[in-house]
Amino acid sequence: MLHLILFSVFGLICVAGAVNLLLQTHPINSALSLVVVMGSLAVEYLLLGAEFVAAVQVIVYAGAIMVLFVFVIMLLNAGEEERTPGSRVSWLLGIPGVLALTVIVCWALLRSETGTVGLGGVPQADKAFGGARDLSELLFHQFLLPFEVTSILVLIAIMGAVVLAARPDSEPGRQG
Amino acid sequence: MDIITFIIVSVIKIALILFILLTAVAYTVWLERKVVGRMQNRWGPTRVGPFGLLQPAADGVKFLFKEDLTPPHVYKPLYVAAPMIAVIFAVTSIAVIPFGNWLNVGKISTPFQITDVNIGLLVVLGITSLGVYGVALSGWSSNSKYSLLGGLRASAQMVSYEIALGLSLVGVLILAGTFSLRGIVEAQAGHFGPWIPNWFIFRGGQIVAFFIYLTAAYAETNRIPFDLPEAETELVAGYHTEYSAMKFAMFFMAEYANMITVACLASLLFLGGWSGPVFGPDWLQQLLPLLWFALRIFVFLFIYIWVRGTLPRFRYDQLMAFGWKFLLPIAIANLVVTAIFVAWKG
Numbered sequence: 001m002l003h004l005i006l007f008s009v010f011g012l013i014c015v016a017g018a019v020n021l022l023l024q025t026h027p028i029n030s031a032l033s034l035v036v037v038m039g040s041l042a043v044e045y046l047l048l049g050a051e052f053v054a055a056v057q058v059i060v061y062a063g064a065i066m067v068l069f070v071f072v073i074m075l076l077n078a079g080e081e082e083r084t085p086g087s088r089v090s091w092l093l094g095i096p097g098v099l100a101l102t103v104i105v106c107w108a109l110l111r112s113e114t115g116t117v118g119l120g121g122v123p124q125a126d127k128a129f130g131g132a133r134d135l136s137e138l139l140f141h142q143f144l145l146p147f148e149v150t151s152i153l154v155l156i157a158i159m160g161a162v163v164l165a166a167r168p169d170s171e172p173g174r175q176g
Numbered sequence: 177m178d179i180i181t182f183i184i185v186s187v188i189k190i191a192l193i194l195f196i197l198l199t200a201v202a203y204t205v206w207l208e209r210k211v212v213g214r215m216q217n218r219w220g221p222t223r224v225g226p227f228g229l230l231q232p233a234a235d236g237v238k239f240l241f242k243e244d245l246t247p248p249h250v251y252k253p254l255y256v257a258a259p260m261i262a263v264i265f266a267v268t269s270i271a272v273i274p275f276g277n278w279l280n281v282g283k284i285s286t287p288f289q290i291t292d293v294n295i296g297l298l299v300v301l302g303i304t305s306l307g308v309y310g311v312a313l314s315g316w317s318s319n320s321k322y323s324l325l326g327g328l329r330a331s332a333q334m335v336s337y338e339i340a341l342g343l344s345l346v347g348v349l350i351l352a353g354t355f356s357l358r359g360i361v362e363a364q365a366g367h368f369g370p371w372i373p374n375w376f377i378f379r380g381g382q383i384v385a386f387f388i389y390l391t392a393a394y395a396e397t398n399r400i401p402f403d404l405p406e407a408e409t410e411l412v413a414g415y416h417t418e419y420s421a422m423k424f425a426m427f428f429m430a431e432y433a434n435m436i437t438v439a440c441l442a443s444l445l446f447l448g449g450w451s452g453p454v455f456g457p458d459w460l461q462q463l464l465p466l467l468w469f470a471l472r473i474f475v476f477l478f479i480y481i482w483v484r485g486t487l488p489r490f491r492y493d494q495l496m497a498f499g500w501k502f503l504l505p506i507a508i509a510n511l512v513v514t515a516i517f518v519a520w521k522g
Contacts, residue, residue, distance in 0.1 A: 064305065
């Protein structure tokens with residue numbers, strides 16, 4: 001019972017943070033709302049029994065990636081954003097699209113609740129799943145290839161960032 | 177233990193540990209002023225109480241009664257929130273740190289620890305990694321060039337050194353096979369050879385990891401020689417330039433609480449936690465481990481102060497090059513060697 005109450009409270013905080021992220025006009029407030037979203041997601045993982053994932057969520061997303069977001073906002077000294085009504089295409093396609101996606105995800109989750117569908121072939125997690133050992137056994141045995149391919153993807157992204165950041169016209173020896 | 181007893185015991189433990197932590201923070205400041213004073217041929221605080229022992233109390237009263245200035249150019253919500261964020265995350269991480277074995281009073285048996293979670297180490301790392309927001313946001317919301325530069329430096333530095341710090345701990349994790357801080361201490365029980373204790377600092381080349389951890393921890397807590405964020409010769413006071421009274425004191429408390437957390441982690445992970453000779457009657461046997469643990473923390477804090485009294489400050493490019501080009505490769509090499517060692521031994 002307590003679990004359910006906490007789960008709902010943090011779910012609401014998560015959604016409120018996400019809505020606030022869109023409503024705020026100042027980038028730093030939006031970034032901090034995203035931190036709230038990440039933090040409450042971590043609590044949700046914790047309540048589901050996935051302690052390791054929760055800790056990693058906090059360390060990686062809230063503690064490292066969002067710090068970089070805030071860092072960049074500070075560095076650029078970004079000011080208030082202007083509010084625009086948005087294009088007509090986004091109104092016509094976006095809202096029905098989001099609604100359809102929500103319905104599909106809810107339907108899939110509700111169906112898997114009855115045990116007929118496992119997500120992506122992963123067997124339904126039992127109560128004790130979510131420790132570091134379980135997770136690493138999945139990552140380094142069953143999903144080793146996707147895991148390694150993802151790391152190459154990240155490497156390519158880093159190289160892309162370096163190429164974009166290093167201006168070719170700057171004089172040699174001086175990094176842009 | 178029923179739920180009511182559990183709650184009462186927990187509340188008592190939380191209040192007690194918070195009280196001890198904050199007192200320790202206050203007296204670490206006193207110790208620092210005293211020791212650095214002696215190193216520089218001065219007396220340090222002497223006037224308030226014997227040996228200046230009441231100086232922290234006097235400082236506390238002064239901070240409380242000073243006028244709390246809010247400069248007109250700040251972004252108020254974050255300016256107020258930043259010191260709170262810093263001090264909250266600095267204090268929260270103490271919740272999962274064990275200080276000793278179990279305490280048995282009558283029928284009640286409870287560990288010397290607020291809560292034992294089996295991912296204790298990750299919780300500490302996660303919470304301390306959130307502490308950077310206090311520094312970054314104070315720098316940004318102050319709307320002053322010194323604060324902004326200090327905040328930028330601090331966040332870049334803390335993110336960079338966190339990697340080396342985290343990697344230096346992985347070796348210990350491989351040897352111990354658990355994330356639980358209590359489990360890690362238990363894995364270091366006993367001796368090998370005739371008298372060398374089974375601490376991780378002596379095993380599998382983890383002495384390298386220990387020094388990486390120590391160095392990265394100094395940078396994480398923004399202490400000399402890595403105190404670039406508040407380099408007073410160039411940035412006035414860095415990210416807390418625009419803060420006064422209790423808000424300034426909160427940054428101070430956060431810094432010293434972080435130092436104590438770092439010292440606790442070093443003792444738990446590398447130096448066997450609370451192990452030490454235990455003798456005497458039953459109550460003494462229960463309390464002596466606390467003393468051994470406190471002694472290790474004291475030694476760490478003393479080394480912190482000693483380093484502060486000895487070393488000059490790095491230049492900023494030196495700081496970044498040292499973190500990324502020296503500490504990080506060594507930490508990775510240590511990790512690989514330890515992993516091979518463990519795999520080879522089976």
